[in-house]
Amino acid sequence: MKHLHSGKVRDLYETDDGLLLMVASDRMSAFDHVLEPGIPDKGEILTRLSLWWFDQLKDVVPNHVVSADVPAEFAGRAVLCRKLRMVPVECVARGYLTGGGLLEYRAGGAVSGVRLPPGLDNGSRLPEPIFTPSTKAPMGQHDEPMTFDQVVDEVGAEVAEMLRRITLDVYTRGAEIALERGIILADTKIELGWDADGVLTLGDEILTPDSSRFWPRELWEPGRPQPSFDKQYVRDWLVSPESGWDRNSGEAPPPLPDKVVERTRQRYVEAFERLTGSAFRS
Missing domain, CATH: 3.30.470.20 (ATP-grasp fold, B domain)
Structure with a gap:
């Protein structure tokens, strides 16, 4: 795959058949800075929650998702999507x-x-x-x-x-x-x-x-x-x-302390679980 772009949180690749592979990382950004360290499981939470919401909203507006069937190294935190x-x-x-x-x-x-x-x-x-x-x-x-x-x-x-x-x-x-x-x-x-x-x-x-x-x-x-x-x-x-x-x-910005990293992860997990009604397991 061809690497196209890395943003604050996501990395974008182009596949051989012209689709985009959008990979969500565990990077955390705030105030236009990428912070260290990342938040464990964040990329997977963002991806799984977005897929859930895209399904809830499919009668409101179409979305770019083609498939969540992605290469094993990106499993759970990436989607194949159409170019927009x-x-x-x-x-x-x-x-x-x-x-x-x-x-x-x-x-x-x-x-x-x-x-x-x-x-x-x-x-x-x-x-x-x-x-x-x-x-x-x-x-x-x-x-x-x-x-x-x-x-x-x-x-x-x-x-x-x-x-x-x-x-x-x-x-x-x-x-x-x-x-x-x-x-x-x-x-x-x-x-x-x-x-x-x-x-x-x-x-x-x-x-x-x-x-x-x-x-x-x-x-x-x-x-x-x-x-x-x-x-x-x-x-x-x-x-x-x-x-x-x-x-x-x-x-x-300074590195995030362990307690801030863990409490942030807990908040993201709780949002996922409350909204989807599903337990998060990485």
């Missing part, structure tokens, strides 16, 4: 206010140009899910929020409407399924691209702890940071005094 011409927009949906959306709201009362009611706080549920796209920045640079009008300028009005509709449909279905299993889907990012027939298709991963914020429903309490089953735990440790790291220093 990716849309140059990060498609994000939010049902709750937190993270970068909260910072935008506090600065100007809106997120990606969408005006929101006054008085919302960290963890507040929004009146309805909103489409809050961002740029796709090169590795090492930050994605920047985009308004819907900017998306229209980038891809045209018809495609922009399709991106918004599909993103919100995926979020809505995902949030309903997650809530039935005791998890709040606060927000999520999806990747869309055109297949060979010109159909907008889901690519990459979907509704994983890397691409989404998952909160335990029973502990949700607006007005404070929420406990989570995602990589927010790693972000929180990196910006805590314990890490000793200044994210504005230009220096690489």
Whole structure:
């Protein structure tokens, strides 16, 4: 196979018959840095959970998966998929206010140009899910929020409407399924691209702890940071005094302590098991 690209988490190969082999590693990224060490079993959890979600969403939007029957050395953490011409927009949906959306709201009362009611706080549920796209920045640079009008300028009005509709449909279905299993889907990012027939298709991963914020429903309490089953735990440790790291220093983050690695793995496993109803065994 021909190696095409290595990203923060995934490695991409092209097979002899023109398919793509997408391999999820155990690498963990945060604040545009790849961290050391990796999180054991993370690649397998992301792959298995994405495959489960693709099946749940197959009537909402087509996806790029061809087969999970992959070479033995990649078993459990890779998929064969169709090539897509990716849309140059990060498609994000939010049902709750937190993270970068909260910072935008506090600065100007809106997120990606969408005006929101006054008085919302960290963890507040929004009146309805909103489409809050961002740029796709090169590795090492930050994605920047985009308004819907900017998306229209980038891809045209018809495609922009399709991106918004599909993103919100995926979020809505995902949030309903997650809530039935005791998890709040606060927000999520999806990747869309055109297949060979010109159909907008889901690519990459979907509704994983890397691409989404998952909160335990029973502990949700607006007005404070929420406990989570995602990589927010790693972000929180990196910006805590314990890490000793200044994210504005230009220096690489410190290695993750064993306890952070293990607790992060536990959160990813719990997200997988709660959502799928299946025990995770690597």
